[in-house]
Amino acid sequence: MSGHTLGLVCAAAGGIEQVRERLIEPMLDDGWTIAVTLTPTATTWLEATDEVGKIEAVTGLRVRSAPRLPNEISPHPAVDCYAVVPATANIVAKLALGIADNQALTQLCEAIGGRRPPIVVFPRVNAAHAGQPAWDGHIAALTRAGVHLVYGEDVWPLHTPRSAPNKQIPWYAIRSAIESAAAEA
Numbered sequence: 001m002s003g004h005t006l007g008l009v010c011a012a013a014g015g016i017e018q019v020r021e022r023l024i025e026p027m028l029d030d031g032w033t034i035a036v037t038l039t040p041t042a043t044t045w046l047e048a049t050d051e052v053g054k055i056e057a058v059t060g061l062r063v064r065s066a067p068r069l070p071n072e073i074s075p076h077p078a079v080d081c082y083a084v085v086p087a088t089a090n091i092v093a094k095l096a097l098g099i100a101d102n103q104a105l106t107q108l109c110e111a112i113g114g115r116r117p118p119i120v121v122f123p124r125v126n127a128a129h130a131g132q133p134a135w136d137g138h139i140a141a142l143t144r145a146g147v148h149l150v151y152g153e154d155v156w157p158l159h160t161p162r163s164a165p166n167k168q169i170p171w172y173a174i175r176s177a178i179e180s181a182a183a184e185a
């Protein structure tokens with residue numbers, strides 16, 4: 001049993017609809033505590049399919065999206081590791097630049113800046129996202145800051161936009177990266 005706590009951030013990318021069944025529930029079964037935070041767009045997607053309530057029911061924690069009020073306490077415990085799964089090209093760019101304009105990014109930017117807890121990021125991107133002129137710089141900046149990227153031809157070969165609607169997310173590689181990062185924390 002793990003006994004670790006994961007702060008899981010989900011952005012509005014393909015595969016988000018599988019996160020509960022393919023990542024959250026198996027990790028809960030292995031003894032993890034999982035505190036989920038969604039980007040604003042991911043929140044609208046998962047509310048539309050009743051997934052927010054299902055995630056709260058299995059994790060036993062509120063799904064966060066909006067920032068707390070200054071006089072409120074956080075509804076989430078301290079975490080041993082963060083994972084951004086799936087990460088959009090948008091959240092990767094903002095993370096690399098230190099833009100913290102929603103709750104998910106606020107947590108992650110603080111962790112990157114403080115170099116703890118460790119962060120695993122799976123950019124669920126296509127060849128057009130990765131062809132954006134600033135992309136390589138974002139990946140390099142995150143790597144320099146010690147972020148563990150599940151990224152590259154071996155785990156996620158880039159596809160042309162809208163050509164891979166059912167492409168399988170590399171759940172095994174993501175889970176391995178989270179376990180390695182939490183173990184070194």
Ligand SMILES: Cc1cc2nc3c(=O)[nH]c(=O)nc-3n(C[C@H](O)[C@H](O)[C@H](O)COP(=O)(O)O)c2cc1C
Pocket residue numbers: 010011012013014039040041042087088089090091124125126129
């Ligand atoms: C159906 C649909 C699927 C999308 N899939 C992806 C994706 O796989 N990867 C990605 O980077 N952006 C994808 N996007 C675009 C993002 O949702 C969009 O950039 C959004 O502003 C990201 O917000 P967030 O990063 O705050 O979650 C998709 C958009 C739609 C409508």
